[in-house]
Amino acid sequence: MEVMVFCVSLSCILAGLLSLHHLFFTKKDKSAAAAATAASLLPPGKTGWPLVGESLHFLWAGWKGHPEKFVLDRMAKYSSSVFRTHLVGEKAAVFCGASGNKFLFSNENKLVRVWFPSGIDRIFPSSTRSSSEEEAVKLRRMLHNFLKTEALRRYIGKMDHMAQTLFVEGWENKTEVVVLPLAKDFTFRLACKLFASVEDPQQVDRLSKPFNLLASSLFAIPIDLPGTPFNKGIKASKIVRQELVSIIKQRRIDLADGKASPTQDILSHMLLTSDEDGEFMQEFDIADKILGLLIGGRDSASVACTFIVKYLAELPHIYDGVYNEQMDILKSKSPGDSLNWEDLQKMKYSWSVACEVMRLATPVTGTFREAIADFSYKGYSIPKGFKLYWSATATHKNPEIFPEPEKFDPSRFQGAGPAPYTFVPFGGGPRMCPGLEYARFEILVFMHHLVKRFKFAKMIPNDGEFVVDPMPIPAKGLPIRLFPHPK
Template sequence: MRKMLPNFLKPEALQRYIGIMDHIAQKYFQSWENQEEVLVFPLAKRYTFWLACRLFVSVEDPNHVAKLADPFDVLASGLISIPINLPGTPFNRAIKASNFIRKELVAIIKQRKIDLTEGKASDSQDILSHMLLTSDENGKFMHELDIADKILGLLIGGHDTASSACTFIVKYLAELPDIYDGVYKEQIEIAKSKGPGELLNWEDIKKMKYSWNVACEVLRLAPPLQGAFREALVDFTFNGFSIPKGWKIYWSANSTHRNPEVFLDPLKFDPSRFEGNGPAPYTFVPFGGGPRMCPGKEYARLEILVFMHHLVKRFNWKKIIQNEKIVVNPMPIPANGLPIRLYPHHNKT
């Protein structure tokens, strides 16, 4: 799986999907129009799930996405529940939800096989086509259930983490008007350079340097991935501690990102940390690091930047709950979902 994904998720492969992301984002933000107040986190989850459904399995119809979204939320909420499979428990509900989603995915896979055979589907339209047409080193193709399981894993990995990041971007831009102004200036210049109906492209993404620095600073202060376990492959010593081979080690993104020896004045929001070469290797790890780094890093960058582009060119906003508590379960999210009051720009581009 990790050998297959980079071919689909590398920047040059993802470039062709920027216009699709832009098109979906335009339709998505229509749901924000004519609303004085919105709850950000549920809407951010809807955005990232809609994108994932389209780019992974070409499901774009809002009704079909909604049919998958509710059981997917049940599944996601049960991932770290106590594994007691009794009726009514979060674990039991998650199993039922995963079975429903898996059944839906298998139906999509079967239809895609037919469409590919009849020339009604493209071999490059999404990751599902890529999986169906890619064999292993022995020339064998993946079974439908294996593909469904892997797509399900991708939906989980590419959904909640990005929605958490988008939510905290909204939070910090509400709290820091100077930072908002810098992002707005960059994005409105890009918007003004586009012709009527012209979609975002790779050249536009490359111009979003300040916006991505801001997003990185948000990811530093509120990393969706709090950390992960790894196994020591050899005996080694770290900071005076002897770590035997085979021991499980937990690396923490939060403590690394807030280490004053790594980031000067670590609690200050400062996007300039990411100018030039940026932080030293293995000090900024919202996507992990090394050979096990998240293969979806570039995909996440694109969906976050497209989100920022459409958000700031349409609205300014204020938080309704000024000191909203942050809960971690397992990712950081505002306890009340981050309710905000919207102030639309009068001259939307």
């Protein structure tokens, strides 16, 4: 009997073990199958090397002057709509073409939200403990009334006066200049004046010197060791912020004493405006937002201005078209009159030229989003948390969208212009750059003062392609020889 009981018990145990074995491995097989199914639903592509992913390939395309190549090559290999990759240490999907741009722009804060590499929050720390994307949303709300077209009209005269001053100081009575630093000086001084009423040259210089280090570190590898660009950027950020805090403290005193106007600039508005809870921003956070505005107000517009000079120097017939338009405007004005809104509205050909420049040398080649929910796109699954990249240059240089994409042709922007979501130097949707009209105004004012004074020629005729790191940079900053117009 005992033997029989033992045999039955042993049989039960073996059966139980076999059941567990079957259950365990079936579940494992099902999990593996589910994982394989999920992976098969992801967009096609590859993730590249461990940790690094395809970041070096991505950066290398920019360093070679063709940032669009990374995207266009993979579109041809994997999919014309979306492909999978691994960038800046994150799993990512690149959305391609006008349809990809439209999807991301239209689903802002529904399926996707803006995303910045982790290093950005270390360069722009917030005392409110909110993320850089949350701070960006607050800033956009605050900027709306200041950067809409109606409000910007009153700045045109100031832009014209600033351009007049800086061209006299930096360009006139010279036979040779380097364009990029002069263009940065113009856009930075203009931003300091219009955003924070900072005009004193010494004060601007105290901001400008560390500012160059800061701006160049934004997309550096986030390694905080002495001597690295990222480390220099963090230190420069502290220096610039300290200078801004001192400016903010003085403005607070001037507002209390009636020496400053509540509506004179964005800085006064930030000091006097509370949020929905009645809370006012701390000086540290105002400094951070002004710092972000100065970066946005300087770099992209200065790149556009620099490449406008490059292409006008290379293409005499394009220069003549811009020159003739600007001279017609000048002849219609009395001596000493400043440019105004009506003048800028007449600069249609000049703006078409500027747009074609931004198509060929796009200041911001693309940005990231993050999936905030699982969703499907073009038959593929995009998991929550995936980073999503859209590329401006991938449409700007696509021959199916812009025939002969390397040809300079301003007529692309006349009449109806490019199809929607194909020309996107300022992004699109709710996160379209709020400074679009501000940039248009300052670029046109720059072009007016440039061509009415000079013809010019590149000093490095065969300079080859520019480098994108992370914005386009011409060889040696674009040195040119100036030929003043007869007076």
